[in-house]
Amino acid sequence: xxxxxxxxxxxxxxxxxxxxxxxxxxxxxxxxxxxxxxxxxxxxxxxxxxxxxxxxxxxxxxxxxxxxxxxxxxxxxxxxxxxxxxxxxxxxxxxxxxxxxxxxxxxxxxxxxxxxxxxxxxxxxxxxxxxxxxxxxxxxxxxxxxxxxxxxxxxxxxxxxxxxxxxxxxxxxxxxxxxxxxxxxxxxxxxxxxxxxxxxxxxxxxxxxxxxxxxxxxxxxxxxxxxxxxxxxxxxxxxxxxxxxxxxxxxxxxxxxxxxxxxxxxxxxxxxxxxxxxxxxxxxxxxxxxxxxxxxxxxxxxxxxxxxxxxxxxxxxxxxxxxxxxxxxxxxxxxxxxxxxxxxxxxxxxxxxxxxxxxxxxxxxxxxxxxxxxxxxxxxxxxxxxxxxxxxxxxxxxxxxxxxxxxxxxxxxxxxxxxxxxx
Amino acid sequence: xxxxxxxxxxxxxxxxxxxxxxxxxxxxxxxxxxxxxxxxxxxxxxxxxxxxxxxxxxxxxxxxxxxxxxxxxxxxxxxxxxxxxxxxxxxxxxxxxxxxxxxxxxxxxxxxxxxxxxxxxxxxxxxxxxxxxxxxxxxxxxxxxxxxxxxxxxxxxxxxxxxxxxxxxxxxxxxxxxxxxxxxxxxxxxxxxxxxxxxxxxxxxxxxxxxxxxxxxxxxxxxxxxxxxxxxxxxxxxxxxxxxxxxxxxxxxxxxxxxxxxxxxxxxxxxxxxxxxxxxxxxxxxxxxxxxxxxxxxxxxxxxxxxxxxxxxxxxxxxxxxxxxxxxxxxxxxxxxxxxxxxxxxxxxxxxxxxxxxxxxxxxxxxxxxxxxxxxxxxxxxxxxxxxxxxxxxxxxxxxxxxxxxxxxxxxxxxxxxxxxxx
Numbered sequence: 054x055x056x057x058x059x060x061x062x063x064x065x066x067x068x069x070x071x072x073x074x075x076x077x078x079x080x081x082x083x084x085x086x087x088x089x090x091x092x093x094x095x096x097x098x099x100x101x102x103x104x105x106x107x108x109x110x111x112x113x114x115x116x117x118x119x120x121x122x123x124x125x126x127x128x129x130x131x132x133x134x135x136x137x138x139x140x141x142x143x144x145x146x147x148x149x150x151x152x153x154x155x156x157x158x159x160x161x162x163x164x165x166x167x168x169x170x171x172x173x174x175x176x177x178x179x180x181x182x183x184x185x186x187x188x189x190x191x192x193x194x195x196x197x198x199x200x201x202x203x204x205x206x207x208x209x210x211x212x213x214x215x216x217x218x219x220x221x222x223x224x225x226x227x228x229x230x231x232x233x234x235x236x237x238x239x240x241x242x243x244x245x246x247x248x249x250x251x252x253x254x255x256x257x258x259x260x261x262x263x264x265x266x267x268x269x270x271x272x273x274x275x276x277x278x279x280x281x282x283x284x285x286x287x288x289x290x291x292x293x294x295x296x297x298x299x300x301x302x303x304x305x306x307x308x309x310x311x312x313x314x315x316x317x318x319x320x321x322x323x324x325x326x327x328x329x330x331x332x333x334x335x336x337x338x339x340x341x342x343x344x345x346x347x348x349x350x351x352x353x354x355x356x357x358x359x360x361x362x363x364x365x366x367x368x369x370x371x372x373x374x375x376x377x378x379x380x381x382x383x384x385x386x387x388x389x390x391x392x393x394x395x396x397x398x399x400x401x402x403x404x405x406x407x408x409x410x411x412x413x414x415x416x417x418x419x420x421x422x423x424x425x426x427x428x429x430x431x432x433x434x435x436x437x438x439x440x441x442x443x444x445x446x447x448x449x450x451x452x453x454x455x456x457x458x459x460x461x462x463x464x465x466x467x468x469x470x471x472x473x474x475x476x
Numbered sequence: 477x478x479x480x481x482x483x484x485x486x487x488x489x490x491x492x493x494x495x496x497x498x499x500x501x502x503x504x505x506x507x508x509x510x511x512x513x514x515x516x517x518x519x520x521x522x523x524x525x526x527x528x529x530x531x532x533x534x535x536x537x538x539x540x541x542x543x544x545x546x547x548x549x550x551x552x553x554x555x556x557x558x559x560x561x562x563x564x565x566x567x568x569x570x571x572x573x574x575x576x577x578x579x580x581x582x583x584x585x586x587x588x589x590x591x592x593x594x595x596x597x598x599x600x601x602x603x604x605x606x607x608x609x610x611x612x613x614x615x616x617x618x619x620x621x622x623x624x625x626x627x628x629x630x631x632x633x634x635x636x637x638x639x640x641x642x643x644x645x646x647x648x649x650x651x652x653x654x655x656x657x658x659x660x661x662x663x664x665x666x667x668x669x670x671x672x673x674x675x676x677x678x679x680x681x682x683x684x685x686x687x688x689x690x691x692x693x694x695x696x697x698x699x700x701x702x703x704x705x706x707x708x709x710x711x712x713x714x715x716x717x718x719x720x721x722x723x724x725x726x727x728x729x730x731x732x733x734x735x736x737x738x739x740x741x742x743x744x745x746x747x748x749x750x751x752x753x754x755x756x757x758x759x760x761x762x763x764x765x766x767x768x769x770x771x772x773x774x775x776x777x778x779x780x781x782x783x784x785x786x787x788x789x790x791x792x793x794x795x796x797x798x799x800x801x802x803x804x805x806x807x808x809x810x811x812x813x814x815x816x817x818x819x820x821x822x823x824x825x826x827x828x829x830x831x832x833x834x835x836x837x838x839x840x841x842x843x844x845x846x847x848x849x850x851x852x853x854x855x856x857x858x859x860x861x862x863x864x865x866x867x868x869x870x871x872x873x874x875x876x877x878x879x880x881x882x883x884x885x886x887x888x889x890x891x892x893x894x895x896x897x898x899x
Contacts, residue, residue: 059543060543060606062598088551088589088592088593089548089552089578093548094547094548095547096545097543100543100544100546103546121523122483122517122519122523123518124517125512125515126549126613126630127512128512129512144575147572147574149572151617152568152617152619153513159582170511175485179842183483185520196575207549419602
């Protein structure tokens with residue numbers, strides 16, 4: 054891929070709107086642009102990283118036997134009235150009347166819709182379990198959208214829902230999803246702490262949040278240095294019955310607990326029968342008794358993963374993408390190649406890498422060496438391959454891994470092999 | 477993949493809401509379910525075919541050097557006022573005030589947003605051309621949603637936009653997109669007729685629609701049996717200055733023209749400078765003169781492709797999926813296998829096909845042979861592999877291709893090879 058054939062408007066200056074590192078870097082590296090308060094466009098590089106992240110999520114959901122669906126954003130108010138959330142959801146839920154005067158909701162979440170989807174079609178214990186997910190746009194009219202795509206009014210979410218016959222089956226499913234979440238975040242290069250959490254407006258019995266410790270995080274978690282117990286601040290306060298401060302005693306081992314700022318990237322809930330009972334999603338058990346289906350729901354803030362990764366993977370010069378989610382693992386930077394016989398070499402390297410399955414971007418812009426090097430660091434390609442008169446005199450390319458201090462001269466004959474090892 | 481591990485609620489009866497074959501079959505085969513007037517949920521099988529179609533589109537867009545972006549659905553009214561479409565778009569555009577009282581549009585299309593995205597960042601003729609696309613949900617408050625996902629209020633669209641320096645470059649790009657469209661529709665198994673069309677509310681100079689001839693189509697095209705000239709009915713009427721009826725003379729060769737009902741699946745436009753001039757998307761040419769960027773836009777009704785395929789690929793028993801877009805190319809149907817030594821065979825065939833890259837569904841339901849065979853025909857898997865005592869006595873499987881009358885007994889040792897050929 055050539056730089057000139059895509060759209061990467063990098064910025065030298067930090068836009069005034071950017072408050073935290075990820076927001077600043079996503080704008081500067083040309084990953085996103087703001088359309089209005091709380092709404093962002095993804096440009097080609099941002100879209101590529103987003104596609105990597107969603108591909109990882111899809112793989113792990115399929116591996117956990119969860120099947121993909123796609124549910125509408127436009128939802129009839131009637132469903133929300135039946136679940137009771139028409140009243141309990143605040144002004145962050147976008148509501149309007151359609152042209153026929155019907156109250157319509159722009160889905161902030163999909164428990165009602167997916168529960169209704171199974172009514173009358175899942176009838177017997179033999180039809181259970183069912184495990185479904187979607188990756189879809191959610192809408193929330195945030196009072197104070199901020200931090201770029203971390204708290205925005207329109208965002209991609211992966212929301213999965215489980216339908217089981219009893220609490221035991223739910224417990225098993227919940228653990229399987231917990232494991233899938235740990236794998237997903239790990240593959241994205243994220244270090245998450247799973248914490249006990251409140252269920253809030255979702256209802257239900259039990260829930261865990263997956264938190265990425267980061268100085269800029271809007272949430273606060275408490276973690277025990279002794280036994281490792283961790284909870285959201287609110288949950289810990291409720292459990293302990295006290296205001297949480299640094300050093301408060303762990304409810305499990307009584308050691309002192311630490312407060313940590315963090316970014317929430319996932320949240321899983323044991324919903325129980327709240328939605329199935331309200332919406333009539335029932336099944337007949339072996340004895341022919343009708344029972345409400347036991348539900349769980351499992352969310353990942355998909356568009357929030359990119360800023361969470363960047364918050365924990367950057368330096369002064371720019372982003373340090375993990376290879377798994379980099380827009381391109383490698384960038385090829387040709388500098389002042391005066392020998393006409395070598396003029397086609399960057400294109401040849403690009404072709405060879407691409408054919409070997411290494412996605413790479415060839416910086417074919419007519420700009421200075423300094424601009425190319427700075428942009429490569431800013432965007433944060435894991436591997437930078439520099440070709441110049443100097444390297445070509447030694448039949449070599451200069452290979453530098455982002456985040457490592459030293460560059461290495463690699464003979465052209467070994468380049469593909471060396472790069473493949475790390476890409 | 478096992479049938480029991482996904483969610484395929486097939487229906488024996490035709491739902492009363494279904495007016496045409498594709499609508500009826502998408503409901504009966506468990507591809508979609510209606511949530512409310514004009515809004516549908518995609519179930520796992522529908523989602524798989526949708527994923528096949530979007531993968532084809534993405535491959536052909538990339539091959540045509542078009543790069544993927546993702547633009548917001550929530551759009552500030554201000555942009556639409558500047559383009560003039562705040563007034564010209566009718567009540568099908570969903571508008572509401574957000575919690576801060578700002579007029580907001582739920583995007584029915586994205587010319588304004590994408591044009592604004594380039595303002596101030598594409599500055600010189602050296603930054604052009606740019607070619608971007610997205611696959612994203614559009615919202616239109618249809619007065620009379622009908623035909624299932626053919627005319628719905630929320631649908632997936634692929635919308636691409638080109639930005640060029642002059643009419644000549646646009647013409648070249650337009651032709652390249654025209655070719656990409658022909659390839660995409662062909663790969664989806666669709667026979668399309670490209671027709672001259674009106675530009676309507678989009679504005680611009682020139683446009684073509686890609687139409688799938690189908691008895692249930694809401695649109696009408698005219699086609700000349702002599703020279704092949706084809707146009708939408710409205711366009712032909714304007715061009716000829718007469719009301720179009722069967723047998724009207726072709727404007728090119730004067731032969732009689734035929735009227736054909738058809739489904740519109742794609743529409744490409746030479747927009748010219750309508751949006752770039754209104755929104756200030758300009759570039760400096762070699763002489764340092766500021767000029768508005770010349771634009772084109774290129775739409776595909778992604779969710780409309782499935783019903784268009786089904787309208788043209790079905791029989792009395794159900795769907796006849798082209799392999800390229802089938803939810804699974806193959807279904808494995810085990811029937812009454814009484815020999816305990818053979819009990820694991822269906823699973824083994826499933827594993828071998830999957831490992832060989834043939835996506836297959838194993839019908840592990842405890843239902844009658846009749847139900848399994850009927851559902852296999854209804855869903856329309858291209859290849860049905862039947863395993864029974866009868867076939868196993870001959871160390872064989874019965875392989876039947878959907879739409880072909882005869883089944884063939886294939887030795888188990890040749891099964892993989894035979895299936896791979898057609899999958």
